[in-house]
Amino acid sequence: MSELAAGSGFFAPALFDHYSRFELTPAAGFALPIVRKPAPGIATALGGGYLASGSGDPGRLPVPWLPPGLALDPEEGAGEVQTPLLGAAAADLRIGDRAYLRHAKAGELCERFDVLHLVQGDRIVDTVPTYRGDGKTFL
Numbered sequence: 001m002s003e004l005a006a007g008s009g010f011f012a013p014a015l016f017d018h019y020s021r022f023e024l025t026p027a028a029g030f031a032l033p034i035v036r037k038p039a040p041g042i043a044t045a046l047g048g049g050y051l052a053s054g055s056g057d058p059g060r061l062p063v064p065w066l067p068p069g070l071a072l073d074p075e076e077g078a079g080e081v082q083t084p085l086l087g088a089a090a091a092d093l094r095i096g097d098r099a100y101l102r103h104a105k106a107g108e109l110c111e112r113f114d115v116l117h118l119v120q121g122d123r124i125v126d127t128v129p130t131y132r133g134d135g136k137t138f139l
Helices: 014-018 088-092 107-112
Strands: 030-039 042-046 063-066 082-086 098-102 115-120 123-129
Touching: 030 082, 042 088, 082 088
Parallel strands: none
Antiparallel strands: 030 042, 030 098, 042 082, 063 098, 115 123
């Protein structure tokens, strides 16, 4: 067998955080570099506007994950060019650091990135291509 198929729950995207009948452990996210510090409680990340399909509401935005205590700016959200991150944790981030976010639905990672890094503990144990990395696009 050369293929493996799994539903959205495999990545445990942020949209699943609001389900009341079960709880998943986040299994995937993406990193954004911090490129500006416009004020002590704001860290601006490069890019990040990986919105999920569906209605244009906050539930379709990526969710700040690590370090804990970050939040999206309600006036800007996640943007194509920049994503301002607010909160106590933003004060500790420096230019060049990374903030980690979780996507709202499972498709954004494979649609936006060429590869996924498989991490165990603090090590990257493998890098696998996404369908985009294989030169495929859908819809």
